[in-house]
Amino acid sequence: MTTAIPTFSKATAAATILLVGSVSWALLGAGLQVLSTLQLLIPALAYVLPIPWISYGKLAPLTTFLFTYGWITSGFLGVLTILIPRISGIPFRYGRILGSAAIIWQVAVLVGLAEILWNGSTGLISMPFSRSVTALFFLSFIVLGTGLSRGLGRSWKSGPLLPRLYLLGALIAFPLGLGTAELLLRGGLAPGALQIMMQFVWNSFVHHLWLTPLALVLLFQLLPVLTGRPVGSLSLGILCWVATITLGGWIGNSLASEGPVPSWLQSAGVVTTLLLGVAVWGNGTLLKPLLEGKWEECRRQVALRFLAVGLWSYLASYAWLAFLALPAVRQTTTFTMVGQATQTLLLFSFYGNVLAGAVYALLPASRMIGWPSHPTLTIHFWFSTIGLTLIASSYALAGFFQGLALNDPGVPMSTISSYLRPFLCTVLVGQVLWWIGQLSFSTLFFASLLKLFPSVAPVAIFPVDYDEQPQPVRQGQH
């Protein structure tokens, strides 16, 4: 990364607003998620305390909204606002406008939250908010997206190519997908079953053409820098990029089983999911060698360890999606909790870990702060990792049992609910652990931001090595 950018750039305020928003939404979402699982686990709670705005039907879509648009998207935009000027060598101008756009994004999330709590979700997949929230997202994205795309411009012929390619794809896919979805779903242009197809397409855009490419920008940029190794084959990287951008929007249909989606489209979804699995495997062969023999550094460096877990989660998520797309598996798992397992793998394990790693790696460069080698780092990593493992595995097992039971007409629905309880208990434990992990990260994040710790090394080191001297990092390496 270039050192041409002063540590305090004009986008510092925007990045800080986006990251503070991200951390706060994650904390709130984690708390509400625990509450919603508690309601699913103990239905009697709803009888004891029937409050409309904390019912499961409102909390479930609300938490997904907070995690997708509040935590992950806001966080990715925040770290990219720090990273992109450093890749391109072009500092942002108009810092106040960028800062305003960052505030508008947070306002959009807040309005969406209030709407879902008071009026309920729209029921549309990945679009539980109203037009006004879409308008705010668009307004904010126009400014932030323009800023980020401007940062791509001058250095196209030099520097790392793959991160910029993924960023380009994501920056075009998001407004195109959101605009099309808004027009077709709420503009009255898509009748009947076409609306459901559009919801699947939009869901694919959000995850596989927007958030996955943004996570790959960070992986392809930060892993080579942190490990000091270049990515092996650019040609393979470009091939995988083309496959990701071309096939990512088709995945949603692979999870539909009969019903409103035509069978050829479901088959196309299966084929594209399997092909995308090959592209992901290709990316894996490019990124995994960067970590080979770097176990000791992964053990020491917080950012590298989170990014490594993010990389493995990326491979696991898409292998899982390819497995679910197989027709025999899909028939069992459609309309089950396997969907929540997929969401946990993608949203929390893959995007969440990459985001955490990026924040640990990039925040010092933006704010001239250091991460203290504090036990909360260890708490953040282990509680999050153990929590997510519990959540994903419990949801996956619960989903398979649920699917098998649903396909056995002799099993009554109330019995199926009782089958799910032990798994939901484990999910609840996992969610509490993850919440504690987020709480420790937030504490550290805000304390570092407010410079409550004495100035320490700009690379976060796990406290296992506290007695060792942190490795000196060259000024402006980030």
Place this chain on the structure above:
Amino acid sequence: MKSGQALFIVFASLLFTWAGQIALGYFQVGRLEPILNEETNYTEPPVPSGLAQTGARVFASQGCLECHSLSVRGPSGSADLTRGWGPRRTVPRDYLFREPALIGSSRIGSDLSNIGLRIPDSKDLMLHLWNPRLRNSNSTCPPHPWLFERKVAGPKIENDALPLPTKDWKQILPKYQAKSLVAYLQSLHSDYALPEAPIK
């Protein structure tokens, strides 16, 4: 790779995604029309009432989709029909007049594509919304008391008051939201045959 090439690939890929699914989907699914039943002279699927259309939004806003699906699958590989969730599988034409068209993501509760056939009486549906455990003591469905209001009973009990013992001379009356939701649930039935989905 030049920036122009990269831009072209991105736009071509997204166009392929959009055209392949939405444009082709429009020609196959978006241009479906209702079938005229020559015996009854009604179209199928039937056009829901305005109240039912409002109810669809209440259904979405209450988060019913978090636990209930709206799609009955065929006999191969699923037990939806054997469970009695509908007389036939759901096909794209069934969603023709549904606005918004919804499908759901989980089946913690049963599929509701034909709830209007399974529970045709509006009083039963109202009672379920008020307290699902009145009809099924094992129900995990949460109650929705906020869709009702308690009013002091006049000289006689109002027609739409829930048939429950009154407390303090108060009767339980459904709000507009509950009425529209029940109208929507009653409109959910696919007891008509379609060329692509006959009833056997």
